[in-house]
Structure formats: C-alpha cells, structure tokens
Amino acid sequence: MKIATWNINGVKARIETTLTWLREANPDVVCLQEIKSIDSNFPAEPFRDLGYQVTTHGQKGFNGVAILSKSSVEDVMIGLPGDDDDVQARYLEATVSTANGAVRVVSLYLPNGNPIGSEKFSYKLSWMMRLEARMKALLAEEMPVAVAGDYNVIPTPEDAKRPQAWTNDALFQPESRTAFRRLINLGYYDAVRATAPGPDQYTFWDYQAGAWQKNDGIRIDHILLSPQAADRLDSAGIDRETRGWEKPSDHVPVWVELTI
DNA sequence: ATGACTAACGGAGTTAGA
Numbered sequence: 001m002k003i004a005t006w007n008i009n010g011v012k013a014r015i016e017t018t019l020t021w022l023r024e025a026n027p028d029v030v031c032l033q034e035i036k037s038i039d040s041n042f043p044a045e046p047f048r049d050l051g052y053q054v055t056t057h058g059q060k061g062f063n064g065v066a067i068l069s070k071s072s073v074e075d076v077m078i079g080l081p082g083d084d085d086d087v088q089a090r091y092l093e094a095t096v097s098t099a100n101g102a103v104r105v106v107s108l109y110l111p112n113g114n115p116i117g118s119e120k121f122s123y124k125l126s127w128m129m130r131l132e133a134r135m136k137a138l139l140a141e142e143m144p145v146a147v148a149g150d151y152n153v154i155p156t157p158e159d160a161k162r163p164q165a166w167t168n169d170a171l172f173q174p175e176s177r178t179a180f181r182r183l184i185n186l187g188y189y190d191a192v193r194a195t196a197p198g199p200d201q202y203t204f205w206d207y208q209a210g211a212w213q214k215n216d217g218i219r220i221d222h223i224l225l226s227p228q229a230a231d232r233l234d235s236a237g238i239d240r241e242t243r244g245w246e247k248p249s250d251h252v253p254v255w256v257e258l259t260i
Numbered sequence: 261a262t263g264a265c266t267a268a269c270g271g272a273g274t275t276a277g278a
Contacts, residue, residue: 009277010267034277036268061268062276112278115262152278171278206278207265220278250266250278 001098003105004239004255005031005148005221007204011066012036014249015043021242022050027255028070029096031107031148035064042066059089065107065149071098080108082130090127101260103229104138108149113170121170124152128179136186138226144260145226147188150251152220153180155190158199159219171220189230191223191256196238204251205243212243221254232258 004027008014011032022030030052035042037058044054051070057078058064067073073094080091090109095102108131113124138145154172157163166172184190192201202217211217225233239253 013267034267112276114278166278169278204278209264218278 001029001096001103001258001260002027002255003029003031003103003146003148003223003258004253005033005107005150005223006253007033007109007150007221007249007251009034009249009251010036011042013247015046017242017245017247017249019046019050020245021239021253022047025239025253025255029103029105030068031105032066032068033064033107033109033150034062035066036062037064055092055094057089057092059087063089063109065090065092065109067092067094067105067107069094069096069105071096080127080130081134083126086127098260102143103258103260104141104143104145106145106147106149108147108151110150110152112152113176116168116170116173121173124170125175125179128176128183132179132182132186135183135188135224139187142228143226144229144232144258146229146256146258147224149222150220151180151222153177154218154220155180155193155222159201161200161202161214161216161218166218171218183224187227188224189227189233191225191230191233191236192219192238192254193222195233195236201238202240203238203254207250221251223254223256225256229258232260234259
C-alpha cells in the first residue's frame with residue numbers, strides 16, 4: 001500500500017497538477033493539506049474518476065485537509081481532540097482497509113506559528129501537545145498507523161539548506177523541534193528521513209527569490225509510522241520533480257510503501 | 261532586507277503562508 005501526503009496549496013489552483021501526479025505516482029492513499037476549500041466546493045468528481053473515495057475537512061479560504069483512498073474508508077474522525085474552541089480545519093483521521101489489513105491514516109496540517117511569541121506561536125505549541133496526546137492514544141491501538149502531513153517543523157539543521165536563515169522562524173524554534181522529537185520519542189519512525197538520509201532532502205521551496213533554482217529548501221512534510229507500520233515499510237521517497245512543473249505547489253509529495 | 265511570490269476573497273487591497 002502506497003501512502004502519500006502533499007500540501008497542494010489550493011485544490012482549485014492545483015487540480016490539474018494534482019491529477020497529473022496521481023496518474024503518474026498512483027498512490028493507494030493520499031493525504032492532502034491546504035485544500036483551501038469548503039467541503040461542498042471540493043472538486044471530488046475528477047478524483048472519483050481516478051478510483052478514489054474522497055473525504056474532506058475544509059473551511060473557507062485557507063487550511064483544509066483531505067484523505068483520498070482507493071480502498072474502503074471507515075471510522076472517520078474530523079478534527080484534533082483536546083480543544084472544542086479550535087475551529088481551524090487541520091486534522092483528519094480514518095481507517096483504510098484492504099483484504100490484507102488495515103491502516104489508521106492521519107492527514108494533518110500543523111500550524112505555521114509565525115511570528116515567534118505571538119498567539120499563533122502558542123497555538124502551534126498547544127496544537128503539538130494535543131497531537132502528542134492523540135498519537136500516544138493511537139499507539140495503544142497496536143495497529144499500523146501513518147501520521148502524514150505538513151508538520152511545519154524543520155527537525156534538524158540537516159533538514160534545511162541554510163539553517164541559519166531559519167533561526168528566528170517558528171518552524172525551527174527549539175520549542176517546535178522539541179515538540180516534534182517528543183512525537184518521535186513516543187515510538188514513531190520518521191520514514192522519509194530513514195530512507196532518504198543525508199543533506200538536500202527537502203519537501204518545500206519558497207516561491208520567492210529563486211529558492212527552487214538554488215535548491216534552497218527545507219524538509220517539513222513528514223510521515224511518522226507506528227512500530228506496526230514501520231515493520232511493514234518497504235520504501236519511502238520525495239517526489240521533488242513536481243516542484244519544477246508548471247504552476248507548482250511550493251510543497252512536493254512524500255510517500256511510503258507498506259506491505260499491506 | 262519581514263522585501264522578494266502565490267492563492268483566496270471579492271471585485272481593490274488584505275490576509276496568510278513559511
């Protein structure tokens with residue numbers, strides 16, 4: 001089972017790009033972020049035509065996540081538990097089943113958190129604490145779990161071309177990186193890092209200042225696997241070539257292949 | 261150098277991204 005995640009930066013603007021990549025990469029499950037669409041406006045038909053069941057959790061104008069799946073989808077959970085006042089559409093969870101087994105799949109869009117010291121930054125950190133609680137509960141299920149999405153965290157200096165340029169950014173703050181390590185230390189496996197070691201493994205390049213041309217990127221899109229999923233990990237990768245396409249997202253897809 | 265792009269909303273500039 002191939003599970004991918006991609007922050008497409010607007011489904012309306014990215015529909016053709018997304019469909020082109022789906023035809024080439026042919027993932028079984030796709031987690032989308034920043035669909036920037038309410039559920040009723042999401043263009044589900046072209047995805048259904050490619051064989052996907054479509055589950056969305058959107059809102060007007062920004063944010064919004066989705067899960068596309070070629071096999072059956074059950075037990076959908078909308079929103080990250082822990083704060084009834086949080087109205088931002090950033091979290092979607094569902095069980096994807098085949099004849100060979102089931103995987104609990106999360107599509108998340110973690111808050112950016114800039115600028116440091118603002119309410120947005122404290123929202124990011126509290127959101128990550130809620131995520132830690134949820135991911136701990138998921139481990140207790142003792143089943144394959146793939147927590148995929150745009151984490152908006154640069155885990156280590158190796159995950160940026162110019163780490164010094166991010167020292168005053170919420171994505172690279174010690175608090176953000178510690179919170180990410182706490183997720184790993186629950187017992188999750190950073191699949192893309194493990195299978196794409198070394199420098200220059202990036203998933204985001206800014207639209208500005210020729211970042212793509214200079215490979216001035218960062219690695220902020222991650223797939224964390226529970227032990228039961230990591231045991232089934234065959235391969236993982238980053239589809240960086242999509243960043244060079246016409247009308248690209250500023251993020252590229254990352255994916256894992258599991259024996260399920 | 262908080263600039264540089266891009267998308268959504270709305271119908272001109274503002275908000276948000278990272």
